[in-house]
Structure formats: structure tokens, C-alpha cells
Amino acid sequence: MAEFKKIQMETPLVEMDGDEMTRVIWKMIKDILLLPYIDLNVDYYDLGLENRDKTNDQVTVDSALATKKYGVAVKCATITPNAARMEEYHLKEMWKSPNATIRAILDGTVFRAPILVKGITPYIPNWKKPITIARHAYGDVYKNTEAQVAQGSKAELLVTKPDGAQEKYLIHDFSESGGILQGLHNLDSSIRSFARSCFNYALDTNQDLWFATKDTISKKYDHRFKDIFQEIYDTEYQKKFQEAGITYFYTLIDDAVARVIRSEGGYIWACKNYDGDVMSDMVSTAFGSLAMMTSVLVSPDGKYEYEAAHGTVTRHYYQHLQGKETSTNPIATLFAWTGALRKRGELDGIAALQAFADKLEQASIAVIEGGTMTKDLAGLWEGDTPAVTVTSRDFLLAIRDELERRL
Secondary structure (H helix, E strand, O other), X not given: OOOOOOEXXXXXXXXXXXXXXXXXXXXXXXXXXXXXXXXXXXXXXXXXXXXXXXXXXHHHHHHHHHHHHHOEEEEOOOOOOOHHHHHHHOOOOOOOOXXXXXXXXXXXXXXXXXXXXXXXXXXXXXXXXXXXXXXXXXXXXXXXXXXXXXXXXXXXXXEEOOOOOXXXXXXXXXXXXXXXXXXXXOOHHHHHHHHHHHHHHHHHHOOXXXXXEOOOOOOOHHHHHHHHHHHHHHHHHHHHHHHHOOOEEEEEHXXXXXXXXXXXXXXXXXXXXXXHHHXXXXXXXXXXXXXXXXXXXXXXXXXXXXXXXXXXXXXXXXXXXXXXXXXXXXXXXXXXXXXXXXHHHHHHOOHHHHXXXXXXXXXXXXHHHOOEEOHHHHOOOOOOXXXXXXXXXXXXXXXXXXXXXXX
């Protein structure tokens, strides 16, 4: 391996370490592809489940506050514990999702986009460019109140105003049958933050922005989303979009789905919370693999947190603990690093850091397109060169060799 003059950084990059196999891959990426070429300046936080438990999850809060301070973070996948994990890790408490905690502190929106490779054809073959899903991450069914209702009950919506006056709305008279009901809410402030994050990210990436709800049916709830987006676009972003040569487009959610299926991609699709939950999985599956999906959390005031869209790859981690080599796809985790390094270089005016991130991504794609890949991609491969399946380490070493040819 040739000697290189390491790229110097100025402002620290917030590094959030994680769990299981992705933690193992994280270290491999740093050792093989980053530390030999960059004098990494990081503000490090261990978000592994053991340390979150040890610090009563304060480390997660601290990492989010550091992101607010420095502006750019890169995060490894982490475990959100359930009852089984409580027992496995002997936890003091069933700690919240770190992503949810960080998202709440940054008031951010998650943008997910696929990494495209020649030789891996999307299940919808006319998709030639990435489709980025922007998911509003507050409220709706995820903060609902639910009830099972006995026959003969009457459900009413009661609103107590600031002056103490009350308004009642009949939800349903359950005189003929018992049933179920749920109460949903959202906040104007959260919708405004979501809208600004989407408009800013569209400008940042020079992509058209689509937004869709069902305002013809939900004339108050969904219509409020539509109105806030339009108001902010008209007053703050219309001129900027025109100057950038990009468009903002609103339609109904069912029309949006039809348009997305027929499109060639190349835009941001902003979705309400539940729509985004469903559509991000649909888009990632249709493009081929969650291991080839990037994810970035963007706050309205321009703070960025990059991570892989997938989980901690538990099954491979247990094989790793048995001393077995695994063929775990590191691409999404690697692209979290390149995204963060590129943004850090952009904000600090370090062209060499931006160029390195570009070349590392190009080298990664070139290795796959040359036929060398992890096992998950081999099952999707349709390229002319026969696929050669390698371990994660050998895959990263192949990327390093290709990178050095480009430096």
C-alpha cells in the first residue's frame, strides 16, 4: 500500500458508534478506508447498547447536542431494545430508539435514497435515477391514542380552548356494534420544520420535490399539511427554486404512487409519517436491497446526521462471535461516512475531503460493477461479469485497491 499525505480536517465530525455486526464493519471501514488517508478529527460517542445502559442513555442526548454544535454527524446502526434484548443485555430499562431521540432533539427529517449500480436492475426497470423518500417523523398514528369501544358507547372529540371554552365533535355512535377508535394529532411547528427541511434538501441536492396527502378526504388534517407546505414555498422558497431550475409539486397520495411507478426517478418524495414508513420500505425493496440505501437526518437549520438505512445485522454478528467470516454488505455504512465527510468538507471549504469522499464512492461502485461483491448482492446480480462473492473484509480491501488507483 502506497504512502499518502493525510487529508487534514478542521471542525470535528461527530462519530456515533453502534452495535453488533455494523459495529464490527464500522471499525473495518475506518481501519482500511479512512484512517490511512484522513487525519480523522472526530467527537466520539459510543452508542452501543451497553454504554447507553451504563449512562442511562445520556450518551445519546450528548451525541445529538454535539451534532447541533458541530453540524455534521455519522452514525452506526444501533439496537432499539425489546423484551428479549432486555434479558440478553441485562438492561436497567427498555431504552428508547436512539434515532428517535436524536431526531427529536434535532427536529429533523429523514431522507432515504438508494445507491444505484449497473448490473443490479430495480424491480421497476424504468427507475433509472434514485428516488429519495422524505418521511415526516412526528405524530399521526405513531403518537396516537387508541381504544376498544363497547356497543352502545358514543365517542366524541372534546377540545378545551385556552379560555376554557369547550367544543365537541361526534366521532361515532356505536349503538349498533362495538368497535375501535384512535385519536391522531400533529403540530404546526413540526409540519413547518418538515417542510423547510424538505425544501432546503431539495435545493442542497438540486432535485425536484414532490409532496402528497389525501386532502380531498381529510379536509382539515391532511389539508393543513398541504396549506403549510404551500405557504412556506410561496413566501420563502419559490424564487430559490426558480433560480435553481427545480420544481415543487403537490398531488394526492394515490396519484403520487401512480406517478412514481411510471417515473424514471430523480426527485424527492415527501411523505407524512405513515406514508413515509411504508413507501421507504417499498422503494428500498424495489431498488434491490436495504443494504444499498443511504439515510440522512436533516434539521431545518442545516444540521446533518448520516447513517445506513438498515439495522445491526444480528444474524451475521452471532456468526462473527463464533469466529466465522461473514459476507455482510458494508456499502450503506460506508456511504454514511462518505456523505458526512463530503458535507464536512463542503462546510469547511476542504476540497480534498470532498474529492476523497467522491472517489471512495466511485471506487466502491466500480468494484461491484467489476463483479466483486457481498453475498446479498450476488443474488441480485445481472451483470455481464460473473459475480464473485467475498467476505466483508476482502470486499473492503478490494475497494481500497480501486481507491488507490484513483488517488
